[in-house]
Amino acid sequence: MSEYQYYEFRAIDQPLDEKAIQALRELSSRAQITPTSFVNEYNWGDFKGSPMKLMEKYFDAFLYVANWGTHEFMLKVPLKLINFDLVKEYCYGENVTAYKKGENLIFEFISETDDHEWEEGEDWLSSLITLRSDILHGDYRCLYLGWLFCAQMGDFEDDGFEPSVGAGKGRHPRKISE
Numbered sequence: 001m002s003e004y005q006y007y008e009f010r011a012i013d014q015p016l017d018e019k020a021i022q023a024l025r026e027l028s029s030r031a032q033i034t035p036t037s038f039v040n041e042y043n044w045g046d047f048k049g050s051p052m053k054l055m056e057k058y059f060d061a062f063l064y065v066a067n068w069g070t071h072e073f074m075l076k077v078p079l080k081l082i083n084f085d086l087v088k089e090y091c092y093g094e095n096v097t098a099y100k101k102g103e104n105l106i107f108e109f110i111s112e113t114d115d116h117e118w119e120e121g122e123d124w125l126s127s128l129i130t131l132r133s134d135i136l137h138g139d140y141r142c143l144y145l146g147w148l149f150c151a152q153m154g155d156f157e158d159d160g161f162e163p164s165v166g167a168g169k170g171r172h173p174r175k176i177s178e
Helices: 018-027 051-057 124-128 130-136 141-153
Strands: 005-010 032-034 037-042 061-066 070-078 096-101 104-112
Touching: 005 051, 005 124, 018 032, 051 061, 051 070, 051 096, 051 104, 061 124, 070 130, 096 141, 104 141, 124 130, 130 141
Parallel strands: none
Antiparallel strands: 005 037, 005 061, 032 037, 061 070, 070 104, 096 104
């Protein structure tokens, strides 16, 4: 049985320059690299780069999917546009974390499932990227869902603390297919 790993990065705030594209090309000769994205799929072998370091330096969104049940999603936002004291209440489990990296905040969502059904990650990131805009506009419902996932996974003790559902709870969410 072969393995499947899918890596996709997106630059939203600023496109990659030629120097950045060359640096990324050194990490993978097969990746599809454009001024706004890096996409690669592995069936044998592994990615040579560090997703967190690439997020810090070049990208604003990241998705990783592996056929053994690992899913990782990251979003980077400018720290000056976020109320860090508020968002950190949602992000302190093992599966949802917020990292201060320079002038940015990187949200990392991770799930490990025992369900080994073959899933491919193509087109997932396009649907998830809108969550970045939601966070930047003070809508933290996706962070609350991450907190609920952490609670379900037993990431923290039952201390009675539960963050607010967050802004936007009275609005109808947009279609996921948009």
